Amino acid sequence: MNELTLTRPDDWHLHVRDGTALAYVVPHTARQFGRAIIMPNLKPPVISTAQALAYRERILAAVPAGVDFTPLMTLYLTDNTPAEEIRRAQDSGLIHAVKLYPAGATTHSDAGVTDLRKPAAALEAMAEAGLPLLVHGEVTDPDVDVFDREAVFIDRHLAPLLERLPQLKVVLEHITTRQGIEFVTSAPATVAGTLTAHHLLLNRNAMFSGGLRPHHYCLPVLKRETHRQALVAAATSGNPSFFLGTDSAPHPKHAKESACGCAGIYSAHAAMELYAEAFAAADALDKLEDFASHFGPDFYGLPRNKTRITLRREEWQVPDSYPLGDETLVPLYAGQTLRWRLR
Ligand code: NCD
Ligand code: ZN
Numbered sequence: 001m002n003e004l005t006l007t008r009p010d011d012w013h014l015h016v017r018d019g020t021a022l023a024y025v026v027p028h029t030a031r032q033f034g035r036a037i038i039m040p041n042l043k044p045p046v047i048s049t050a051q052a053l054a055y056r057e058r059i060l061a062a063v064p065a066g067v068d069f070t071p072l073m074t075l076y077l078t079d080n081t082p083a084e085e086i087r088r089a090q091d092s093g094l095i096h097a098v099k100l101y102p103a104g105a106t107t108h109s110d111a112g113v114t115d116l117r118k119p120a121a122a123l124e125a126m127a128e129a130g131l132p133l134l135v136h137g138e139v140t141d142p143d144v145d146v147f148d149r150e151a152v153f154i155d156r157h158l159a160p161l162l163e164r165l166p167q168l169k170v171v172l173e174h175i176t177t178r179q180g181i182e183f184v185t186s187a188p189a190t191v192a193g194t195l196t197a198h199h200l201l202l203n204r205n206a207m208f209s210g211g212l213r214p215h216h217y218c219l220p221v222l223k224r225e226t227h228r229q230a231l232v233a234a235a236t237s238g239n240p241s242f243f244l245g246t247d248s249a250p251h252p253k254h255a256k257e258s259a260c261g262c263a264g265i266y267s268a269h270a271a272m273e274l275y276a277e278a279f280a281a282a283d284a285l286d287k288l289e290d291f292a293s294h295f296g297p298d299f300y301g302l303p304r305n306k307t308r309i310t311l312r313r314e315e316w317q318v319p320d321s322y323p324l325g326d327e328t329l330v331p332l333y334a335g336q337t338l339r340w341r342l343r
Helices: 021-032 049-061 083-092 120-129 146-164 178-186 197-201 225-235 268-281 285-300
Strands: 003-007 011-014 035-038 070-076 095-100 133-135 170-172 191-195 242-244 308-317 322-324 327-329 337-342
Touching (some): 003 285, 011 021, 011 242, 011 268, 021 049, 021 268, 021 322, 035 049, 049 083, 070 083, 083 095, 146 170, 146 178, 170 178, 191 225, 191 285, 197 225, 197 268, 225 268, 268 308, 268 337
Parallel strands (some): 011 035, 035 070, 095 133, 133 170, 170 191, 191 242
Antiparallel strands (some): 003 308, 308 337
């Protein structure tokens, strides 16, 4: 097989930032994907419908002419999100989910939720409206080992939330552990999970190979090989509860290569090529279309895309960097060879 033609995929978890960065990163995603769920962790965060709709316009302005790409907006949940804001979001028809960042869990999460019982009215309104909660599933308790934060979050916070609100649609995002996979697998169909290309391709050794590798640092952090294998098995299983979400998260090179480097891996430049690499390694390229193009819209109740993309078997070298305004951006697999290329 030298060509792989798929229904145009969507990215169900993406950071594009704001301002001048948009013009540099949005075209990478828009070239590959029909739609993307846009993360609201700007500074300040996107907490209202009005802010989300204004942000949507700025993203659309960065889509190259002639390219058909739809940003699917989200709101950032806080302790004080009112139920009316959820209803406004739903009525807009342009906001498709609400994001939970536990306060302090990751980049730009200071305004996040301190206790999941606080936004109870908003969560009830979401359950009623069928608006999914997208979960950054990590505890922030400094006593919990950083490699255990996802599993502990599921036990302490996610399972109790779903007991309180079983109708709530939930996406456990960027799953990194066997425990996360098991949780979604055994949950009802209202609970799904996204998987990034980098967590399918790399284990935690990649952060330390020959020295400290800041461009392999993201949150949730890469885990050991047994977990990576569980993620690959889930992605290639044909289970509709697992679908694509890159978590492509651009940071300027200097902010990554620093004494306190930012979390986030940039993968939008070659997202489908990277997933193809992971699926090919598992001899499961026939499972890529469902994962990348079908299961996500089915979960969100949106139509599947009508157009198609083609990946060709062709070696190419990923650039060492891309421009990001006056800064540069080091992409995943910088300088390395990929074996699939989007036509
Ligand atoms: C994300 C970012 O940079 O905004 N970073 C990351 O490591 N994934 C935030 C997030 O999704 O956790
Ligand atoms: Zn993210």
